[in-house]
Amino acid sequence: MRMMSTRAFPFRVFLLSLAFVCYGGFGFAQSAKTQKTLYKASQLFKIGNYDGALKLYLEAEGAGTLGPAMAYAVGVCYKYQKSVNEQVKGLPYLQRASEAYGKVRMPKEVFLHLGDLRMKNEEINVAMEAYERYAKLLDPDKERDKADKIQQVIMAAKTSAEVILNPKDIRIHRLDRIVNTEYTEYNPVVAADESVMAYTAWYPDAKSNSRKEQILVTTKDGGGDWSEPIKIDLKTNRTVGTAGISPDGQKMLIFMGKNNGKGGDLYFIEKDGDGWSSPTIIESLRTNSSLTTTGSITPDGKTIYFASDRPGGFGGLDVYRVDKKEDGRWGDPYNLGGMINTDKDEDAPFIHPDKKTLFFTSNRSASIGGDDIFKSILVRGRWRKPVNMGYPINTTADDNYFTLIADGSRAYFSSDRKGGSGEQDIYYFDMPESEANIPLTMVKGRILVGPDSIAVPTQIKVVDNETDQKVEFVYSPNKETGDYLIILPPGKNYDMIIESEGFMPYTVNINIPNQTYFYQLYQMIHLAQIKQFDVLVGQRVSVKNKFYDTGKDQVVVNVQKAKEASLVQSDSLDLYDMMDVIIKAEDTEAYEYLLDLMYSTAPTESVDFSDVEDDRMEIASRQYFFDESDTAHLEVRRVGEEVIYSLPTLFVTEESKKRFEKKHVRSQVNPELLKPVYSIYFQAGESVVQENYMGQLQVLLELLKNEKNLGVEISGYASAEGDREANEELSNKRAIEVLNFFNYRGVVRRRIRARGHGVTQSEDSSREKARRVEIKLVDLTNSNSVL
Numbered sequence: 001m002r003m004m005s006t007r008a009f010p011f012r013v014f015l016l017s018l019a020f021v022c023y024g025g026f027g028f029a030q031s032a033k034t035q036k037t038l039y040k041a042s043q044l045f046k047i048g049n050y051d052g053a054l055k056l057y058l059e060a061e062g063a064g065t066l067g068p069a070m071a072y073a074v075g076v077c078y079k080y081q082k083s084v085n086e087q088v089k090g091l092p093y094l095q096r097a098s099e100a101y102g103k104v105r106m107p108k109e110v111f112l113h114l115g116d117l118r119m120k121n122e123e124i125n126v127a128m129e130a131y132e133r134y135a136k137l138l139d140p141d142k143e144r145d146k147a148d149k150i151q152q153v154i155m156a157a158k159t160s161a162e163v164i165l166n167p168k169d170i171r172i173h174r175l176d177r178i179v180n181t182e183y184t185e186y187n188p189v190v191a192a193d194e195s196v197m198a199y200t201a202w203y204p205d206a207k208s209n210s211r212k213e214q215i216l217v218t219t220k221d222g223g224g225d226w227s228e229p230i231k232i233d234l235k236t237n238r239t240v241g242t243a244g245i246s247p248d249g250q251k252m253l254i255f256m257g258k259n260n261g262k263g264g265d266l267y268f269i270e271k272d273g274d275g276w277s278s279p280t281i282i283e284s285l286r287t288n289s290s291l292t293t294t295g296s297i298t299p300d301g302k303t304i305y306f307a308s309d310r311p312g313g314f315g316g317l318d319v320y321r322v323d324k325k326e327d328g329r330w331g332d333p334y335n336l337g338g339m340i341n342t343d344k345d346e347d348a349p350f351i352h353p354d355k356k357t358l359f360f361t362s363n364r365s366a367s368i369g370g371d372d373i374f375k376s377i378l379v380r381g382r383w384r385k386p387v388n389m390g391y392p393i394n395t396t397a398d399d400n401y402f403t404l405i406a407d408g409s410r411a412y413f414s415s416d417r418k419g420g421s422g423e424q425d426i427y428y429f430d431m432p433e434s435e436a437n438i439p440l441t442m443v444k445g446r447i448l449v450g451p452d453s454i455a456v457p458t459q460i461k462v463v464d465n466e467t468d469q470k471v472e473f474v475y476s477p478n479k480e481t482g483d484y485l486i487i488l489p490p491g492k493n494y495d496m497i498i499e500s501e502g503f504m505p506y507t508v509n510i511n512i513p514n515q516t517y518f519y520q521l522y523q524m525i526h527l528a529q530i531k532q533f534d535v536l537v538g539q540r541v542s543v544k545n546k547f548y549d550t551g552k553d554q555v556v557v558n559v560q561k562a563k564e565a566s567l568v569q570s571d572s573l574d575l576y577d578m579m580d581v582i583i584k585a586e587d588t589e590a591y592e593y594l595l596d597l598m599y600s601t602a603p604t605e606s607v608d609f610s611d612v613e614d615d616r617m618e619i620a621s622r623q624y625f626f627d628e629s630d631t632a633h634l635e636v637r638r639v640g641e642e643v644i645y646s647l648p649t650l651f652v653t654e655e656s657k658k659r660f661e662k663k664h665v666r667s668q669v670n671p672e673l674l675k676p677v678y679s680i681y682f683q684a685g686e687s688v689v690q691e692n693y694m695g696q697l698q699v700l701l702e703l704l705k706n707e708k709n710l711g712v713e714i715s716g717y718a719s720a721e722g723d724r725e726a727n728e729e730l731s732n733k734r735a736i737e738v739l740n741f742f743n744y745r746g747v748v749r750r751r752i753r754a755r756g757h758g759v760t761q762s763e764d765s766s767r768e769k770a771r772r773v774e775i776k777l778v779d780l781t782n783s784n785s786v787l
Helices: 004-008 014-015 018-021 030-045 050-061 068-079 084-099 108-119 124-137 142-166 559-569 576-586 589-600 652-662 692-707 726-741
Strands: 173-174 184-190 196-205 210-221 240-245 251-257 265-270 292-297 301-307 318-323 346-349 357-362 373-381 399-404 410-415 425-430 439-449 458-464 471-475 483-488 492-499 505-511 519-532 535-549 617-625 635-639 641-648 677-683 708-717 751-760 774-779
Touching: 030 050, 030 068, 050 068, 050 559, 068 084, 068 108, 084 108, 108 124, 108 142, 124 142, 124 357, 184 240, 184 399, 184 410, 184 425, 210 240, 265 292, 265 589, 301 346, 301 589, 318 346, 346 399, 357 399, 373 399, 439 492, 471 483, 492 641, 505 519, 505 535, 505 652, 535 652, 617 652, 677 692, 692 708, 692 726, 708 726, 726 751, 726 774
Parallel strands: 240 292, 292 346, 439 519, 708 751
Antiparallel strands: 173 425, 184 196, 196 210, 196 240, 240 251, 251 265, 292 301, 301 318, 346 357, 357 373, 399 410, 410 425, 439 483, 458 471, 458 492, 492 505, 519 535, 535 617, 635 641, 677 774, 708 774
């Protein structure tokens, strides 16, 4: 944890008063035992073992009246405890010690320490009084560095007071004890739909008898509560920690320290069933001894923002960016520049799925105290001046590791502020409505296969149809559930090229509305093989899209702002030109208002896809038969160096409209053609069509060629002689024989339904008549007759 005074005034400050702490009077008669205890305490204090020293000082305190020297020592020991709750316990001790200044020997640093703890306790005005008292006691000639640094601290305290006096209307919530403990939990990384959260915990380790960092993962249950966290076993003794997570929660960035203990790098791990894969280093970010701490991945998987202290920066940790090249490798990282980075630390970058809003942690001069969370907006390729997120998000303690879910409605972060469960805890808050809605579409889908609706290994390649069919990212649905999550900007048309194990590649087209509010699209894709007599002849792709428009479902409080937001989204207003004008004019109010316009909210199984009359639902299905002429010209899709031959695109929106229109389409087929049932009879044990039936079949073939809306239904039967299995096989062969007659002569399998029924169930049939195939023409425009 960082404190203002810790950076400004190093440990040597305490050495100046060490003799005082070790040998000064303590205000009561000391027994030999007490003197021995105090001596041990002073020695521990001398080497910076404040935990051990505090324990002994408190033991000695119980032996008599507390004096100012001992109060000073106890106060300093409390200041360096791990949790703010413990640190502020030093306030009464330092206050007592400060009151004795000038009366007894007392180092002037008592006012510095007192000011630091007053700041931690958010008593800023009295903290400034202590700082100013300390400043007056410094010799401006001999202690110029200290004098300059304390003035910086006083200026920061004044800034803090102004911010805290103007709090945001936000309520901060601490996660319950299933996540937060009496120890340290920090750096939460949350999937875009808030279904998965990983975080770093610093817990006691039974084997080493010390604390070790570990990565824990928790998921939300059906009631919206976080489940019991599970440790990710990375099988390493190196320092580890969360660094970032992909929007779908299937891939995680983690930090791993180097074997030599100097610095550390970022690695990828991927969800693998119930576990996670082995770490894979990001080679282009690897350094010899620098520290690369945290990172954030854009939804398209093409960019990582990360923090590092590598050479060439502005000082301390800086925020960098690295982009993926056309060949799939990561390029060279570059610094985000002086608008984002300072000579202090900039850490824990989080790039929102909109790819325009960057959050990060910094201890720069604009912080309220310690680490604060800042936000910057990318406008026309330039990052704007970062803005402090304000109180109570930021406090005089360390507040860091910010992450925001996709719709902008909820944020998570960690903090060691007072009132926590332990040393550092994980918190969340709901964003104000004016800042919450971000006009993105989050596609939450599931791909299942076959009658048992199981998941199979699948890859989804998303193509923006406005960018020359360029593949943006490859998504891998969960192998166990088939779930996937994709975040897309509004007003565009995309193709999803999907490769599922056991099926030909297929393409699903989706239209994303040009909405002004956050959209949720729930998608269910079901695949099925089409077989005729155990022969695979095609595949069926069924898609159900269900849209949830938060703009329509919520009450719009300010109608004027809603209309203006619509203008922004429809490009009726040139947003970025307007932004430049406002910034140049230094019109803060207009700037904030325009940002409001820019940013004006259930798992898939909770969505009811059964209501086919729901106007929010698009339903489309297509059967692909491998013998059809249109599949002879498969669509060629290029994915980097890979060429994919995909079945023709299923345009979900268009097919859904056609489905609705079909209900109102009047059949063009002559109903008289549908009435007859044609019978073809076979010799006992035979499945060959006799020559005398060829003429009748030819007549039916001509009808099918002339009437494209006609299909044919073929039913094979056998007589009761012989065993059951042999008769079923024979009825199948007879049906196949007739199917082949039509199929070989140009009638595609889409228009044919053929089945063997085994022994005929009609009691009126003679053996001769039982050995037959029945043929019936059907109307393909009738949804009940679709084959």
